[in-house]
Amino acid sequence: MTDPIVIEAWVEFAVRWLHVITAIAWIGSSFYFIALDLGLRKADDMPDLASGEEWQVHGGGFYHITKYMVAPARLPEHLVWFKWESYATWLSGFALLILVYYLGAELYLIDPNVLDIPVWAGVVISLASLTLGWLAYDRICKSKFGDDNTRLMILLFGILVLMSWGYTQVFSGRAALLHLGAFTATIMSANVFMIIIPNQKIVVDDLKAGRTPDAKYGKIAKQRSTHNNYLTLPVLFLMLSNHYPLAFASQYNWLIAALVFLMGVTIRHFFNTMHQKKGMLWWTWGLTAALFGVIVYLSTLGIPDTAQDATAARDPHAERFASADGFMDVFDIVQANCAMCHAREVFWPGLAWAPKGVVLETEADVASQARAIFLQAGASHAMPPGTANYMQPEDRAAIVAWFRGAN
Incomplete structure (x- = not known):
């Protein structure tokens, strides 16, 4: 369903x-x-x-x-x-x-x-x-x-x-x-x-x-x-x-x-x-x-030092996602595939700040962006984009299972 x-x-x-x-x-x-x-x-x-x-x-x-x-x-x-x-x-x-x-x-x-x-x-x-x-x-x-x-x-x-x-x-x-x-x-x-x-x-x-x-x-x-x-x-x-x-x-x-x-x-x-x-x-x-x-x-x-933290819409149920089964596996997947761009200090060439203001460096960051991660990298293949995409099908399946398990 x-x-x-x-x-x-x-x-x-x-x-x-x-x-x-x-x-x-x-x-x-x-x-x-x-x-x-x-x-x-x-x-x-x-x-x-x-x-x-x-x-x-x-x-x-x-x-x-x-x-x-x-x-x-x-x-x-x-x-x-x-x-x-x-x-x-x-x-x-x-x-x-x-x-x-x-x-x-x-x-x-x-x-x-x-x-x-x-x-x-x-x-x-x-x-x-x-x-x-x-x-x-x-x-x-x-x-x-x-x-x-x-x-x-x-x-x-x-x-x-x-x-x-x-x-x-x-x-x-x-x-x-x-x-x-x-x-x-x-x-x-x-x-x-x-x-x-x-x-x-x-x-x-x-x-x-x-x-x-x-x-x-x-x-x-x-x-x-x-x-x-x-x-x-x-x-x-x-x-x-x-x-x-x-x-x-x-x-x-x-x-x-x-x-x-x-x-x-x-x-x-x-x-x-x-x-x-x-x-x-x-x-x-x-x-x-x-x-x-x-x-x-x-x-x-007008960009403060913590601008990225202020720009992203955070899930109010972050604690539930952080304690759900599979969270640490998802956290490792996100760190390996997403954090180079979605960081407070971006490492990807040509990017001055995290796209859309979404930061995914810490466990709290990932838990607070659960819905976006699910939609962008689980339910769809929107992220990671282009040549930065090394995410495997089993990684996406793990994201889906974690998100659904928390709900």
Whole structure:
């Protein structure tokens, strides 16, 4: 019978796969429509009430796209809504948050060295931050302060910096950056669900009732769409950051996350300006490279001497694995096959630190990484990699037997 831990890993993989696919669909449509909107041009022969048009070529044919700032005089029978990409991305992402960080809170969410709190408290803080974050953002955007987009963006960046620092004071470094991404992604998806789509439905209902739609609904939706456009790239970085200890385990991880938002702004500003036919602002790439250089510097500057110990997610049931039958045999196998890379001072050429921050030097190290060892070197042949792989089938069988015996 398939081991439950393997089934759990496959469920997580399936949800992660779904999340990636739906995110690609959402990001693709978002980038396309922002580029389309910025590239619209006036023409003498446009229909009444049309504000711009664009000709495009793709797939062996030509597309003539016309935008109505409020709405056309007649509503077409077939109207395509772009919303499910956003909803599916958030729902699958939240499911992944539950599977990895809530059900695995002792491994990934809570770090007693940061803040020693019970699992339930960590989950409550997580949920509250996502909910209150959206409510605060929405209220600010709807206030008089939100009428000035430049002023609003500066304030929102300040809030993101504050949240970045706050998360690192509560959760593990890995969970802190992931939560900042979830915090931002929740705002983006709620923009679609709570503002953009409802505003468009108001316009549609007005047209069906023979009323003239109010242009303010389109203006509000455009503001939120622009926010989503500039937030997309930072969210992608934060969602991938859990694979890179240099990003999440650094002493300055909160500042690294904040600078990532600025990189997102500079890169998107280049493409948005280009799509508007206002030139190629190459200096934005120089600024982006400079920001990335600062991030690299901060990541190395902020690594404490015991960084590897802090980066790895440790199993809270380590004592059980250490006392299980076959542990010393597994320990010897790990020392012979894994410890040259997974060490506090790495001996493998080209590696400056242990991959993914996993250290396997002592008996306590191996016991605390039982689940990872089982999945990477027992249930699969992922580790050791490439030419470093001298592990024999009987070694992998010993790892499996030890792990199952402890469970």
